[in-house]
Amino acid sequence: MGKKFKLIKLSLIGTRKNYEVIFKDGLNYISGPTSTGKTLILEMINYALGSEKHKSYIELGQSCTFVKLEIEIKDLKYIIKRKLFEFNEPVAVFAWDLESNKFKYLDRFDIDIPSNPKSLTFFLLEKLDLSNIKVAKQDFSFRDLFKYSYLKQTEIDNENIMGEKNWQTSIKRKPTFEIIFNIYDELLAGLKASLKVKNDELKESQTKVNSINEFLQRSEMMDFKTYLNKRSDVDKSIIEKQKELYDIKITGNIKEESTLELQNKILKLKNQCEKLGRNIIEQTQYVNKLILLKNQYISEISKIDFIVEGYHALNRFDYVICPSCLQSIDIDVSSNKCNLCxxxxxxxxxxxxxxxxxxxxxxxxxxxxxxxxxxxxxxxxELMMKECSDLKNDLFNSEKELLHLHKHYINPLMERIEQLNYEIGEANRIITELESNHKMLIELDRIKTLCKDKEKSVEDLKDKIRNTESTVTDKEDVIKNLSEQLTKNLIAFDFPKLENSYIDGKTYLPHVRERLYSELGSLAGVTLITMAYYLAIAICANQETFNHLGLIIIDSPRKNLGADSKEKTFKDEEIFNSIVSFLIEVDKEYRTDIQFVVVNNGYPIFLNKNDIIKEFDGDGRKGLPYGMIDDIQG
Known part of the structure; x- marks a missing residue:
């Protein structure tokens, strides 16, 4: 089974250069010290896929303006391009065209809720055949599904895996789990409702295509090849006629002094156009620098908010139980002293x-x-560009006038010159019409691409409905398989004192040692269980009829483990090595089905170098780049 969703390339579009990460099938490991941009890579993936905002990274604000993410959804390639620091701006989506062998502009989508058919989340769900589905009286979102693929550094040990402790975030958690494993009761009804909507949208797009086709047919121009051939013929005709006019000028003894003033004007206009062109380039660079400065202001404002909030937040913690021994702490309410120290x-x-x-x-x-x-x-x-355009028009008219003046002094050839000028003017009119039709061809091509996309979505959705109707998924079997895989994962991780690990059939949350994962009192233990849980879901959902993305992103799997762990049972470096060994084994078995992206500070020596797609050294002295943005100017 091929991947439903695959990362191909991440690009940060910079003012000095672009910064890229190319992903491959299976395991993708990113390594480097603190503050080298490892987490930035993951956050930019998240941002391109519709996250509300990103952190105000200083280097990002100083160097980059856009993020581009190339992805593949069920064998179709797309590029999502989103502006940095402008969180409400729509995103541009480009689709790969097999005929032209390049990406073509598809449409613009809003960062909005999935009920908006012009939102990015709706577009992504539509490609996955999961649009127009309701869960807990709300619209199912791509962001709900992506939570089961992206394990952030701040969430890997927070004892609240899917926000289950807060009803606002938990209300869609269980239905999303059920949608992934095709055990959601309302899934089939939602898919059928979605099919009706997609059919209506397809008919509307086909009507637009037919209307534009009829117009172009009347214009005798049905495709780009016809346009290129006609344009080439007209351009060739103009060049031939201009050459004939030039030959007449050379052989006709034209009085140059009568046209000298106009020739000087033409020369002056050409110089003005050239100078204005340079000014436009400089102004464009200046505007880009101003945008980067604005990004820094936004970053500084966020930093101040964080500091002010920190003043108050750090004084709010009152411990009732000692986090070390778990014994009660005597609290003196009248005292203004810390309960611990x-x-x-x-x-x-x-x-x-x-x-x-x-x-x-x-x-x-x-x-x-x-x-x-x-x-x-x-x-x-814009005014400079308009002025440049006006100057070019003035230049064109002056050159035409010069030709007319030339013919005035070539009486024997006047009739031929008039005919040539008329034919050149007619050819220019044809070019204007061709350009107008060319724009319609581009729009037609875009709508046709949308139609093909929608046609494939409709057919895929019909197949999905048939498979869903013919496939009966037993919930107990799903929970049993998940529990077995969770245990297998934890054993591979060398989880200390492992016993009675399973997935609860009501909450869909992991339990170890007969306790809910969050009640173990061990952050290192929570880290291991959380990773094992995410991986178990991805592995068990690796079936055609299930709806997991086939993508797992893990940030800092070493957190709370190894030599730095505060818990003795988790200090063994072999635990972290066991995690990486397990990922290598899973990669071998599921390389064509599941894509893994892992970010961590360092890696075991046995990790294959081919699996390390990016490595930073923090100072640029070891033959490796300093960080993701590796050319910051001091």
Whole structure:
């Protein structure tokens, strides 16, 4: 079975150069010290796939403007292009065209809820045959499904795997699990409703295609080949006629002094066009630099918010139970001392907070003023481009006038010159019509691509409905297989004192030692169980009728493990090595079906170098790049 969803290439579009990560089938390992951009890679994948926002990375704001993610969904390739730091801007999607062997613009999609058919999440779900499905009286989202593929560094040990402790985030957790394993009661009804919507959309697109086709048929231009042939013929005709006019000028003893003024004007216009072209390039670079500065302002505002919040948040923690021995702590309510260490709690300085808030207010004002200034500069750029276009038109008209003046002094050849000028003008009119039709061809091509996409989506959805109707998935079998795989994973991880591990049939959450994973009192244990849980779901859902993406992204699997672990039973470095060994074995078995992306600081010596797709050294002295953005200018 081929992958449902596959990462191909991530590109950060920079002002100096582009920064790329190319993914392969199976295991993709990314290694490097702290602050080298490892997690940035994963966050940019998440952002391109519809996350509301990304962190305000300083290097990112100074160097990049867009992120591009090339993906493959059921053997069809797409590129998602999204602007950085502008979280509400729509994304552009390009689809691979087999005939032209290149990506073509498909459409723009909003970062919005899936009920919006022009949203990115709706587009992605449509390609996966899961659009228009309701769960817990809400629209099922691609983000709900992606949670089972992306294990963040901050979530790998947070004792709240899928947000099950908060009803707002938990309400869609169980239905999503059931959709993945095809045991959701309302899945079939949702698929049939989606089929009706897709058929209506397909008919609408086909109507548009027919209308444009009829117009182009009347214009006797049905494809790009016809356009190119006609354009080539007209251009060739113009060149021949202009050459004939030039020959007449050379042999006709034209009085050059009568046209000297106009020739000087033409030369001046050409110089002005050239100078304005350079100014346009400089203005474009200037606007890009202003955008990067605006990104830095946004980053600084986020940083101040974090600091102010930290002042208050750090004083909120009152421990009732000792995290080391799990015994109760005597609390002196009247005291302002820490329950653990007995030291006085430090109250934040009011003046310092006020100063930070004042700085934030100033930055917000500067950010707004800079945004207005950027708009003005972009307007100036548009005016410069318009001025350049006007100069070129003036140049064209002056050159035409020069030709007319030439014919005035060649009386014997006047009739021929007039005829040539008329034919050249007629040819230019034909070119204008051809360009207009060319734009319609481009739009027709885009709508045809959408139609093909929708036709395939309809056929895939029909197949999915037939498979869902003919396949009966037993929930107990799913839970049993998951429990067995979870245990197998934990054994491979060398989980200490492992016993009675299973997936609960009601909550769909992992239990170990007869306790819910979050009640073990061990963050290292939670880290191992969380990874084993995600991997178990991906492996067991590796069937054609199931709906897992076939993608697992894990950030920092070594967290709380190895020599730095605070828990003695998890200090063995072999535990981390066992995790990597297990991933290597799973990769061998499921390479064509499941894609793994793992980010960590370091790797065991037995890991195959071919599986390391990116490695950073933090200083650039070991023949490796410093980090993801490796050319920061000091």
């Amino acid at each position: 007995g030291k006085e709690k430090i109250e934040p300085e009011i003046e310092e907070i006020l100063s930070l808030k004042h700085d934030k207010k100033t930055l917000i004002k500067k950010n707004k003023e800079l945004g207005d200034y950027i708009q003005n500069e972009e307007l100036n750029l």
